[in-house]
Amino acid sequence: MADIHLPQHIAIIMDGNGRWAKQRFMPRIAGHRAGVEAARQVVKNCARRNIKVLSLFAFSSENWRRPAQEVSFLMELFLTGLEREVGMLHENNIQLRFIGDRSRFSEKLCEKIKEVEQLTQKNTGMTLIIAVDYGGQWDICQAARQLALEVEAGTLRSQEITPEKFASRLSFSDLPNPDLFIRTSGELRISNFMLWQLAYSELYFTDILWPDFDENELEKALKHYSSRERRYGYSSEQLKEAARHA
Ligand code: IPE
Ligand code: IPE
Ligand code: MG
Numbered sequence: 001m002a003d004i005h006l007p008q009h010i011a012i013i014m015d016g017n018g019r020w021a022k023q024r025f026m027p028r029i030a031g032h033r034a035g036v037e038a039a040r041q042v043v044k045n046c047a048r049r050n051i052k053v054l055s056l057f058a059f060s061s062e063n064w065r066r067p068a069q070e071v072s073f074l075m076e077l078f079l080t081g082l083e084r085e086v087g088m089l090h091e092n093n094i095q096l097r098f099i100g101d102r103s104r105f106s107e108k109l110c111e112k113i114k115e116v117e118q119l120t121q122k123n124t125g126m127t128l129i130i131a132v133d134y135g136g137q138w139d140i141c142q143a144a145r146q147l148a149l150e151v152e153a154g155t156l157r158s159q160e161i162t163p164e165k166f167a168s169r170l171s172f173s174d175l176p177n178p179d180l181f182i183r184t185s186g187e188l189r190i191s192n193f194m195l196w197q198l199a200y201s202e203l204y205f206t207d208i209l210w211p212d213f214d215e216n217e218l219e220k221a222l223k224h225y226s227s228r229e230r231r232y233g234y235s236s237e238q239l240k241e242a243a244r245h246a
Contacts, residue, residue: 004226007179009053010046013193014039016185016209029073034211036081045215047092047126053175054128057193061135078132079109086116093125099171100134136195143169172197180225184210202228
């Protein structure tokens, strides 16, 4: 399928690990383990398809509400997953970045995150963003706080706060906004993912549970994306006219 129009940035809510495990009479953590394998595959497949940026929502600001045992299993899984996969990521020229509030992570996890970010920072292939303890509201709030500090310090006037200025203080400011948003498991909601950045993303929802999201499912999502007309407020006729003159 070399001829389809590809998104530059894909953002995924990897949902349904718990239900996947439940269907198999297994504990939720078995679903999370299977979810890591699906994440590994999607990273490889997106890199192979020359996707520029892949963002994976791995743990939301609200997921701390889960039972303590599940939370600590997930934190352990991030750490061991990083240790295991960093070599593969680096070999594939992938730049790894984490976004979210790191203040509640263990020192060990923070150190590992710093280490892999540093190791892969010069890589020029796909950028892989892992959103952990991330929330769109947290992101908007931290951007607002930065701007408020600048106003307080007298280096910024409130009239200078534009959407572009605001966006420049958000977590993904140096990257294009997601072109394609994917959520698995049949839930039709954003669950506090990239609230600002998803403003004009194409949304794709599938009933497939995350551990079952394979190459074939990715291709379906890409095909859906390539069939969309993105208008950004223009009329269809205006876009056709512009394409004729391009
Ligand atoms: C997504 O799967 C992974 C995380 C939120 C960490 P879930 O754990 O939410 O799985 P379901 O939605 O309960 O099936
Ligand atoms: C969203 O899934 C967060 C991640 C996949 C990391 P949730 O399972 O936490 O979302 P809700 O609670 O169903 O909205
Ligand atoms: Mg869920």
